[in-house]
Amino acid sequence: MIEADIFKALADPTRRKVFEKLAGGSLNASALRDGLEISQPAMSQHLSVLRAAGLVREQRQGRFVNYEVDPDGIVAIGAWLARYRAYWPKRMEALADLLKDMDQ
Amino acid sequence: MIEADIFKALADPTRRKVFEKLAGGSLNASALRDGLEISQPAMSQHLSVLRAAGLVREQRQGRFVNYEVDPDGIVAIGAWLARYRAYWPKRMEALADLLKDMDQ
DNA sequence: GCAACACATAAGCGTATGCTTATGTGTTGC
């Protein structure tokens, strides 16, 4: 059950901040530490959790490891959210189109 | 920051099961226990967490308390997801309409 | 080769979380 990992990963405020940073573009682990007062191992562990959840993917470049948002995680959340379509208010009706595509 | 509560609430597998049950319709705390091998206080605590997160809302009816999905929680998740629109794959493009409405 | 660097992993520790049992609060119906 990957959605378990996703919600657990996003439950931590630091990981959400990291994810949000990556939404602005690809960054390596050191760059991600800027602003966040956190040790290097802590960041490494957080990135490991985000990666295991499918929210982030990595790409080695020399001795740097670049991280970026993994669309798969985004899709998984969208798919989960789509299951509760019956409770979407009218202004979220547009999501119905998403569900339609995902069912295929 | 309510989205912190939302993701924390959904990080627990039992609470996700409860939420999914409620997606099928309003239920009271005892009925929600059916199938889930969990004590009455545990369920009460889970419901408290879900309610604090805005995912669920309650309605007293005599000595029963009926719980139902709170659309506010759904919208909050949708709004969060909308922030990462740039990383949605094409088949999630429909969500763009949601973002548009939410920005108003 | 080897020193410097970027990152990952290991081990240990304090706190948060989810569970249990016990008890409290509020409602129903006799």
Add this chain to the structure above:
DNA sequence: GCAACACATAAGCATACGCTTATGTGTTGC
């Protein structure tokens, strides 16, 4: 009133989680 019921809260406990320091792994450039 009071017994039965539905649910909430309190207290205590085992485990999970996030952090730290220490160390390991892999890459770069001299």
